[in-house]
Amino acid sequence: MSxxxxxxxxxxxxxxxxxxxxxxxELRVQVIHSRYIPMLIYLALLQSHLGETDIFQEDVLExxxxxxxxxxxxxxxxxxxxxxxxGFEIMENVMxxxxxxxxxxxxxxxALRAHLVPAYFRLKYHFEIENVLLDKIKTDxxxxxxxxxxxxxxxxxxCGEISEAERAYFVILFGGEIYxxxxxxxxxxxVLCVNGISSSLIMRKRLENMFPSMTFILSxxxxxxxxxxxFSYDIIFSTVPVMTDKKLYVMSAIPDSxxxxxxxxxxxxxxxxxxxxxxxxxxxxxxxxxYVDIKSNATxxxxxxxxxxxxxNKKTESEALGVMLSDLLTKEKICFTDEKLDWKSAIELAAQxxxxxxxxxxxxxxxxxxxxxxxxxxxxxxxxxxLPHARPEDGVKKLGMSxxxxxxxxxxxxxxxxxxxxxxxxxxxxxxxxxxxxxxxTQILSNKDELNKMLTVETVAELEQIFAExxxx
Numbered sequence: 001m002s003x004x005x006x007x008x009x010x011x012x013x014x015x016x017x018x019x020x021x022x023x024x025x026e027l028r029v030q031v032i033h034s035r036y037i038p039m040l041i042y043l044a045l046l047q048s049h050l051g052e053t054d055i056f057q058e059d060v061l062e063x064x065x066x067x068x069x070x071x072x073x074x075x076x077x078x079x080x081x082x083x084x085x086x087g088f089e090i091m092e093n094v095m096x097x098x099x100x101x102x103x104x105x106x107x108x109x110x111a112l113r114a115h116l117v118p119a120y121f122r123l124k125y126h127f128e129i130e131n132v133l134l135d136k137i138k139t140d141x142x143x144x145x146x147x148x149x150x151x152x153x154x155x156x157x158x159c160g161e162i163s164e165a166e167r168a169y170f171v172i173l174f175g176g177e178i179y180x181x182x183x184x185x186x187x188x189x190x191v192l193c194v195n196g197i198s199s200s201l202i203m204r205k206r207l208e209n210m211f212p213s214m215t216f217i218l219s220x221x222x223x224x225x226x227x228x229x230x231f232s233y234d235i236i237f238s239t240v241p242v243m244t245d246k247k248l249y250v251m252s253a254i255p256d257s258x259x260x261x262x263x264x265x266x267x268x269x270x271x272x273x274x275x276x277x278x279x280x281x282x283x284x285x286x287x288x289x290x291y292v293d294i295k296s297n298a299t300x301x302x303x304x305x306x307x308x309x310x311x312x313n314k315k316t317e318s319e320a321l322g323v324m325l326s327d328l329l330t331k332e333k334i335c336f337t338d339e340k341l342d343w344k345s346a347i348e349l350a351a352q353x354x355x356x357x358x359x360x361x362x363x364x365x366x367x368x369x370x371x372x373x374x375x376x377x378x379x380x381x382x383x384x385x386x387l388p389h390a391r392p393e394d395g396v397k398k399l400g401m402s403x404x405x406x407x408x409x410x411x412x413x414x415x416x417x418x419x420x421x422x423x424x425x426x427x428x429x430x431x432x433x434x435x436x437x438x439x440x441x442t443q444i445l446s447n448k449d450e451l452n453k454m455l456t457v458e459t460v461a462e463l464e465q466i467f468a469e470x471x472x473x
Contacts, residue, residue, distance in 0.1 A: 016044045019056045029071040034194045069121035072221045073114035086154045093151035099389045100431045123159040131165035143439035150442050176201025178431045189235040191219035203253045281307040325437040326467040328401040331460045338407035347388050350404035350423035360427045364395030377412040389426040400427040
């Protein structure tokens with residue numbers, strides 16, 4: 001390719017690279033390492049095709065948009081205030097749809113903004129980038145992937161359709177916070193990902209779960225390594241090799257169980273971490289195979305997978321992400337009313353089945369009402385659906401959901417702009433176990449026909465049929 005492009009001018013690609021460097025300096029952007037060479041070749045091909053036309057003069061706005069779209073988002077420039085609004089709306093949507101609270105809203109929003117600016121330019125100017133983790137994310141985080149489709153509505157309105165590859169990057173960003181766990185830690189580590197800041201979040205959270213005795217002080221792009229004081233960390237986890245005097249562990253962004261086990265054992269030996277050596281599933285199977293009879297319908301692959309799940313205390317998606325919507329919204333928790341209710345009475349009536357089943361304390365209902373009074377109608381999902389919920393510590397005893405359809409509309413905080421016909425009360429025990437149920441609900445809300453059916457449903461059987469059809473897909 002370079003030979004072809006340099007045929008007439010041996011310095012052609014070099015000159016294009018110099019133009020790119022000049023623009024990057026003017027814009028104060030840092031292009032993600034893995035995207036630089038493809039971008040250079042693309043611009044060189046474009047310049048070669050146009051001949052005498054200088055794309056860095058005639059099409060400078062498009063070239064600037066490309067540079068920003070390929071950047072890590074860590075730059076400041078006026079004119080992007082509208083992206084702050086979009087970012088806040090996305091954050092609000094994620095918190096509403098997933099019924100989660102972010103431990104550090106400011107930190108999460110900063111990470112979102114760093115990703116949102118380049119993502120906006122890629123989508124607006126139709127610059128497609130590959131997401132090699134797409135299939136794995138759709139499989140391992142399918143519920144959050146579905147929820148994210150609806151949460152990104154403000155961005156979709158601003159720049160058109162959002163590809164699955166781009167949506168998956170947002171899943172990585174928010175997934176790292178949603179699946180986060182708290183630990184007491186000591187060793188200091190940084191996490192570097194060649195695909196930029198947001199792509200390192202799930203990678204970091206995986207590592208935090210594996211090594212609770214470490215302190216993960218930073219997750220960022222590989223290109224930022226030189227900016228991090230060497231004295232501030234002891235260990236580097238990276239998706240690519242880097243030059244360093246520190247202990248370096250190269251790994252996949254989303255490692256499989258075999259890679260996790262090998263990494264765990266290497267670090268346990270290098271740093272004498274608390275715990276014990278963890279054998280891998282294949283080694284255990286090899287050790288016991290001479291002494292057991294394996295059934296003819298069982299394969300070594302199946303047995304290895306079962307042993308691995310037991311070793312790592314892994315759960316299937318239904319176990320990890322919680323029960324289905326139909327398991328939570330059973331007939332004794334589905335109610336209908338034709339009474340004229342104010343919003344507080346509607347929430348109290350909708351939550352009553354959870355109280356009757358011993359899944360919440362009365363304080364939980366009060367907490368929901370108090371939070372609406374304090375923060376506004378945050379429970380309004382739009383389309384006539386409300387998802388009343390508060391924090392687990394506000395009085396949740398057990399995971400649960402209840403459903404109330406009101407024949408007469410209810411106005412949250414007496415505001416006609418927030419008209420509600422269905423209240424679905426959620427009692428969540430953490431940030432994760434209810435996601436599968438909410439994923440199904442999101443799919444229903446995203447389908448006009450199914451949404452209209454739910455808004456006009458009159459019997460428990462009709463509602464159960466809607467759930468069964470959606471969960472059977």
